[in-house]
Amino acid sequence: MSEWSVAEPRKLSFDDPVTALHVRIVNGTVNVVGTDEGSARLEVSEIEGPPLLVTQKDGTLTVAYEDLPWKGFLKWLDRKGWRRSAVVSLAVPASTRVEVGVVGATAMVSGLDGQADVKGVTGDTTLVGLAGPVRATTVSGNVEAQAVTGDLRFSSVSGDLTVVEGSGPSVRADSVSGSMIVDLNPGTRPTEVHLSNVSGEIAIRLPHPADAQVEANTASGTVSSAFEDLRVRGQWGAKQITGRLGAGNGKLKATTVSGSIALLRRPPAEDEPWDVEPEGAPPADTDGPTDSTGPTGGPTDGPTDKKVL
Template sequence: MKGWKVDRPQRKVFEGVRAVRSFTVRGRVQVVGTDDSFVTIEVSEVGRHPFYIRQHEDGLLHIGHQGTSWQQILKGRLSRRHAQHAVVSLAVPRDCPLDLWSVSAEVVACDSRAGIQVHNGGGGTTLNRLSGPVEVDTASGHVDAIGLTGDVEVRSVSGAVALYARPRRKRNLKLSSVSGDISVCLPAVSDARVHLESLNGRVSSQFPSVTPVRMPGHHRAKGDLGSGDSSVWATSVSGRISLISGRAEVFGPHDMAEWE
């Protein structure tokens, strides 16, 4: 295994990378897929604590602050006095799998065909033009996604989720939250089997075929759009769920039927 210490802004190029894993506390991580066969990392900002890059023999490229592990991120063991900050941009091959972990950094990923996993605490997550399977876990950070054509699963605690999707045959979109609001925007002509459910939050839809299902203590709506070949499943405990018909920029509670 080879390792590099990064304590100032710099740019590095790596050959033979088969997967990328990052652990970031604060700052920003942006990953863009390219047609190149190599990985380019540009660190434009780095705080008092150095940033480390390690290339394993199996092709895994690991980037992050020393002593930062996924166990620490999950258990919240990174205190303010150990605050670590970095702004990092990566250009990776489009088929390179990504595993991105963050405490409160902004995470951006776009133009990839590979599988992507994002685990974010309080930072926002932005996804664009991804064709591989996508899995996101977030605590309080928002999730904004557009142009995703593979299977998608998003799990949120209190962060808001906004997804613009074009359902395709046998494609599954599964979104869940505890208290975060969920907005799903689909083209006016879509093929999807839809299930929306919130225990205490309102459920709304702009599609006439997605109708309310009366159940004591639940707000639920179901229905098929077109042939119903794909699946859109959104559930929440207390967050609002909105199904929108239109363009990606149309995210808002206007012209909807609401069911108490």
């Protein structure tokens, strides 16, 4: 086993193979990026408080505080221990299995093919271009997942979930009061989406044409749907949206107690190249206010989109 104590800004390179990465910090920032290289690199650009312990053993690289275990991580409430901070950046092989734990820090994980497990207490997390299975668990931190093509699991107390251009085989999320905004990217394979909330809002934007069996329920919240093929039932109290879109190969299930549910439709124009314009059309006017945009940066189209996205 190799071991380093990092008490000041430092760079380290690891020649031995790295197949798993474990990171646990309090306050600051963690950046983990997958690369095509076979080796791993670490840079600690800022650090305050106790040193970070860096170990490498049997293919596992660990960057953490000695008094901050992974087990019971979300219940770590040693307030005196919060008086520390570090800015940590890591480049690892794309196939690496990654575990990242942040108490008050922000985390960004990108470019990985292996499994990614992220736990946060109050810090926000951004997940970009992950192809392997992903699990994100937070207390009050928000999670944004962009272009994730693997299975996504999310759980929080009050943290929000935003999925942009999601194209993985499944999205499963549960929260108490955090909002959920899920934008599904057009693709060939059906997607299973299961969202459960107590008081948080749920908004789901489906590609055009959509292909899913839909069931959405709320006990006392409001519902809205941009799809004529779906049935909306209930005027007072419990409300439900049900039906089939396309062949119904995918599955969409959303449940809330008092939160609202909105099913939105991605305008077909968003699938067209930006440079396609009718011949002889005048140039777009870029002076003055512009139309609002959806999560993918495309134009909105009347009732098929909502400002919540």
